[in-house]
Every structure is written in structure tokens, then in C-alpha cells.
Amino acid sequence: MNMRVMTSVKAMQQHALGEKRAGRKIGLVPTMGYLHEGHLSLVALARAHAEVVIVSIFVNPIQFLPGEDLASYPRDFERDRELCTRAGVDLIFCPNPEEMYAADHSVFVEETSLSNVLCGASRSGHFRGVTSVVAKLFNITLPDVAVFGQKDAQQCRVIQRMVRDLNIPVEIIVGPIIREPDGLAMSSRNKYLSPANRKRALCLRRALATAERLVQAGERSIMPVKLAVMAVISEVPEALIDYVVFMDNETLEPVSEIQRPVLAALAVRIGGTRLIDNTILG
């Protein structure tokens, strides 16, 4: 069957209602497009859990802050369409911003606890944009399961909290980080990197691997691990640390000892490009 492409909220919602009435399980992979193998791994997960796989492609204006890369965020719909067709996606939902947000749009979904650390601290309002658009996408595509990537670890936790607290009838599946052969976490924003910065960007994964080795060797205290991580990154003078954080993987509260699984998360700016990566320790 041919892949459908829908741009209308109303048509998409009617179609999703029809699929549900027919008893078919819907899986959603929300994306901002410019797809890479990371996204396609999420599509494969959705396929394993659902009969109808929908990929949404929407560069969501309200999760970008003033001065961020909304206008320049990479877009290539024809390439995305081709990748989705090959991946066996059933439907692409790609509304334009006017279709998603009325001129007098005034309702937002806000997570008020987990959103305030990490990317939420340096990008205030970002997660309000994420939770609002994901709530909308859930209501429009009515998924039984929705798949998100662990690379955006905080986003995953915030969305899981939203689903719990608003009782949204969807199962959230988190797919593992997919990496380039040399270890760089796949991201649409990697495209911004010059060849030299592309090599420098490897310090993120190198730093996390150092943390993993220390913990595997028996280290349970965070401070020496954090210092080692920062030391690896500071070997690259062009790499500016936004944050290096170790948090309880569930509550995102800062920890000083590894007792339960700990999320080690990095955000680093290299040549103007903000890169994130993370791993789970312990």
C-alpha cells in the first residue's frame, strides 16, 4: 500500500479515528524531520508495536526560543518522504505551523518539575513547547504507542510524566541512542558541524565512555566521575560545556552517589552548535 501524506489536522484526526474504529493499533513517531537512522530505529520500534505507523514531521515553532535555530533548522521533505517510504511508514503527518496554531492560540501543557533542570534551565519555555505540541499530536493521531529517542533523555522523562499526570491513554516507548560508526550520537543538528568540529564533537561520547569505565571499575561517587568527564571535554578547547549533570534516572534529581540508575547527561557547544548526549550509569 502507498504511504499517505496528510497535512490537515482534521483529516488526520478523522483518519486516526477510522483506524481505531477498525481496531488497528496506531504507533506514532514524532519528529522535526531531516530524518536519520536514529529516527528510523524509532520507526522500526513503532512497527514492532503497532499496525499503523505514523511519522509526524513538524518543526514546532513554540519549542524554539528567540535567537535559536528555528528558521535555519534543516528541512528536506523529499528526502524524509523517501526514507519513510523505504522504512515502511504508513503515513506522514506534516502540518504547517498555521494549521497547528491558531493566531489566538492560548492553551499550553506545562510540566513544572522535571522541566526546570538541564535543557529546561538553559532553554526556559522549551519544554512547554514540547509538551504542548506532543499533547496536540497525541490528540490528532490517537496513538496506542508513541516512540521517542533516549538521546533526548530529559524530553522522554518529561513526556512520560505528562502521560502519567494527564492520564493520556498511550504507551511511551524509548528507543536507544543510535550513533555514527565513530560514536557521535545521531542528530539532525550534526549537519551544522564543519569537518573539524565534527571530529571535535567526538569528545561527548569519549567523555561518557570514560564515565562508564570508571563506574564499571567500581567508582560509586559522582564527583571523581564528573571531574573525569569534564577533563575529557576540556581537552577540546573549542568545546564549551553547557552542562555535565548526573541525576537519578527517574526523578532527574541531582545525585552524589550511584545507588539507583543514574543519567549522565552532557550539553556542549562546538562552533555555535549545541550537541547533547547521555548514558545511564549503574
Place this chain on the structure above:
Amino acid sequence: MNMRVMTSVKAMQQHALGEKRAGRKIGLVPTMGYLHEGHLSLVALARAHAEVVIVSIFVNPIQFLPGEDLASYPRDFERDRELCTRAGVDLIFCPNPEEMYAADHSVFVEETSLSNVLCGASRSGHFRGVTSVVAKLFNITLPDVAVFGQKDAQQCRVIQRMVRDLNIPVEIIVGPIIREPDGLAMSSRNKYLSPANRKRALCLRRALATAERLVQAGERSIMPVKLAVMAVISEVPEALIDYVVFMDNETLEPVSEIQRPVLAALAVRIGGTRLIDNTILG
């Protein structure tokens, strides 16, 4: 068939999913209990639009502000159950607060425009509580239609905006204000009124009737209508005006002329009880 009573979020959601899979249309009437004929008129509307009628009874703590009547809000579940049975309700959903809100609940739905006037101005945070709980109730009971009363006119507009902006797949139906034989708008809070204040409370409807008469006689300017309304209320010295407002019925923006339908809304305190009423002019 016997009316069901459910208190578990998970069981309610599973039951609603089952009804939907069976192709049955669900109608929800969200209430805080202590039901009166106003609520029962909403149940009748739900019955006319749906095959399964659910009444939720939940005194929602997060829409009460500190110092408001959360603890003393009237409750009588046995009476509510009896009224629902007689009204042909299929299911009462009556969770307790712990079932609805985890100790670390942190996600809210917020309407940021219509919520800031009237009851939102004097009860900051009230509508965030309303939109959040209604979003939850929609996700738990999965209604095709939900019925609200025009007495809470601002609440109706805020919820219609939420449904629009979050693309919630539900149709909102607004039922007319139901009044006692002498004209007082029915409200669970009328129970707070002493016999003397019960008579004084008639000034709300009397004031709105004056406004209707003036407009029917050709008045299109708001100021003389507003002065007449305030004059009627001030005939009762015990009646303290919280607001007397005339707004565009869609946008809730203040108006000075009647060109499109205008919502005339009152909030008045009598003996410590806050009463609201409204009418649509023009």
C-alpha cells in the same frame, strides 16, 4: 442495566476503551457532585447525544484557592447516586484526590488568555485547575461529547478553547442555565445561603433581567445597561459586587457597544457566599 460506580482511573479508562471499541458513543458530564436539576439537565443533553452517559463526581482540589471552600464544599454521594440512577446515568466515575493526583504531580494544562478575566482575575490559578482536571477526565473517560452548563460561562469558553487548541477529539455541548421557580440560578453553593440571603440572592437575576429589558427596548450602549445592573444589585446592601462585566461572547474581550452577542456576567458575594449568573444580550 444497573448503574456502575467506578473509583479507579485505570479501570475507568479500560472500561471507556472497551465501550469505544464496541462502537458506543460516550457522553461525559463532569461535576463536583451535590447534584441539582441543573446537572440533571446536562445529563439529559448527554443522553440525547451519546449511548453511554458518564457522570464524573470529583471535588477537584487544585481549582480551589487557599481560603476557598474546598473542605466545606457540599458532598452527598448517596443522594447523587440516587439522582443519577433515576436520571438513567450509566456510570458514575468518582475517584478520590490521591487517585487523580500523584504526590509528585507536575503537569498542568493552562489557558493563558480567556482565563485572566472575571473569575480568573479574582481567583488566580482557578482555571488552571479546571483545565487540568477536565483534560484528565477527558483522557480517562474518552468522551465523544462532554456537556457543561452555561452558568459557568467563562469555564465553557475556556474549555472550548482548550479543546480547540489541544485538538481534543470531543464535542463540547453547553446546556442552558437552569433556575429555581423564583429565578435564582441553580448552584450547589446555594445551600450556603440563609433564608434571608436566599431572598437577597434574587437580585442577580433581577439585575440581568433589567439588562435584557433595556437591550430589548433598543439600548446598544453598554454603560447605561451596566449602571442599571449595578443599581439593581445595590438595592440589596448585603450584596457585594465582585464583578459586573459585558464581554464579547466568543473572545471574552470587554465591549462598549452591542454589535455581536454580548455575555453579561455577574459575580456577587452575599453573606460570604459567592454567586454567579449571566445572560447573553443582543
